Amino acid sequence: MAKRKASGVNMHTKAMPPVVFLGPSAPAPDILAILPDATIRPPARRGDLYAYRILKHEIFLILDGAFGGVLAISPREVVDIVADGAVVVGASSMGALRAADCSPAGVHGVGVISRLFRTRRISSEDEVAVQYHEEQPFPPLTEPLINVRFALRRAYRKGLIATSEAEKMIAAARSLHFTQRSWSRIFKEAECHLSLEIINFLRDVDVKRADAVRAARHVARICSSTSSLPSSSAFHLFGLLDDGRERRGIDLIEDANRQQIETEFVEWLWLSGRARKLLGEDIGGPQKGLPTPLSAAWNIIDASGELEAELMRFDVFKRAIAEAKRCRLRPDPGDIREAEEQLAGVYGVGSWKELLTGEPRDADRSRRLKEHRNQVATIKCLRRRFLFPSDQSDRSREDLRWHFG
Template identity: 30%
Template structure:
């Protein structure tokens, strides 16, 4: 199967220039992730996502539920360097793959504060170039200087301590060195300056490169995505479901259409009340069935899905595009079909779900009377009962 750039979606900002990411792998580079961006990216049908950079503070950060939804949709999710390292450490038990030293520090509890990876950077117009130094980079450089015997252990620790005391939006190498080097001997300063002037490693950059390479290597291997054994997927709360509904997109002829706009159009439709009431009845009946311990079989779920496709006669090759146009993916369609199967289970057990519950015939009669169908059928039956005249 021919690779598309969208097979690998990379959320990237100050950790690595976009053109370097493109040199490392065929990929679609998106800006640093904010809340809702991973849900929206699923409309691109990626096979893997590499989360490197993400927004925080001024905008809501990428949500754990989005990454879980991506993995549930069969997308391999990798994280490293910055926001990706944080989320990977939090979600590694659920199948997210962490890459790099920064991820390992968070995973192992060496680092616990999110601010370790924070930095100030310019906007997209200037390529998200960093303006300040993240604390993780200072830790890395201090460790290397100590290993090279450029700094003594106390000097290396003092460098990190001083960096931690400077607000991330103001932390720069000149300001940091101005705070610590006056306390060093002339020989120590000379040794440091000679070593530092040759260039120091950017740990976030290295980890970002490793994260993208790992995701690209996974795609190249052709391996399927398997959640780890025992991994649990909590059912999304109503808050999460409503937020995803607002953030999702449908793709029509290559154009992304926000779900919020589609929903607004449906709310203005003449039959919006009927549509909503039908959806509510199904959701309530399915929830009731679950609470009663009813569980649909795989055959019943597949039957509901087959029925759905019969109502939408789309050729198999075009089904994936149709799902995207519906704002659905495979797991989303399965959830709808499971709900439909549960609804039918509830209806088929109606006499047992309530004390002295209604029968199927009673339900048929009451709905026919409510809709006026009863009198129509009664007239038809009455007409057919009148004997025809004999000539």
């Protein structure tokens, strides 16, 4: 019998080629130049990872994913195949989102966009959404908001545009639906008249494409070097795979006891800021003062089709806290500071202090926010210590609030 490494990659038989889910983020030749044997597939849909894992593929690069009229790839599916021993790398678009969602389970997030989602500097799918033709090779028809942000940032740094112009164009871009977002519309809505040289400079910035190339290189290193692979402990850190493929916890709605978890789950939605995105509401108090009653909030999220994904995020959050306690980890001041910055950014305020002293003024609210901050900081410590030991660059990152607000 061939000996198999714990990471799940067979070193004694010819491995199946990596599967790359690619759409408008980058042209296929960019990826094939780095991964010539890769299996290039259209943007990932619900069930695609399961299907290719069954075919014994072991390495997956998710760049783009379908959404809207079809079921998007779920965090549960990503975690399942990682727990099954596969390696998943995410970047650029849907891949960056799922890497941020599932990083505690061992998913590799690569590139600037993934880092921004992971640190909650950005949190909306609108940042990376574009309109594209459904037939290959998926050329983008609109401009992703994240490219607009970076293009304006670089132009500002080079002295090509003023801060006021950049802010007007960002506001215009954010006001446009992703299917209508283009540089021409942005210039028109912002009433900015730029030279052809500056316009060409802005159009040439493509962060999603650059991240896709970085991610392909990361996958190439994984394919060529066993030292790049995560250890088996990273795959099984939260007990996501037990004997007999038994799923534990509250990750499936049909296995969850709604009465037992409803209060804690919905309160987590408000404390984490996810209620802002899902319900359009800010935090009130714990239970009392919540803008939407607990059961109504659950039903609204269920009707939106996002309940399974949110339950999975909540499940991973709770498991991460439990694992950190088991390992007796304590966040350092840097972890606390990052957690405070993350929560302030989620709520759209300038600082942690402003969040604590904002309305409604309630001592219990402040206490719960501090408790949640400590939990977020503890997870950051866990991730840093066990999953991203070499990723220390975030500590010294520059302040991006003016264009990532």
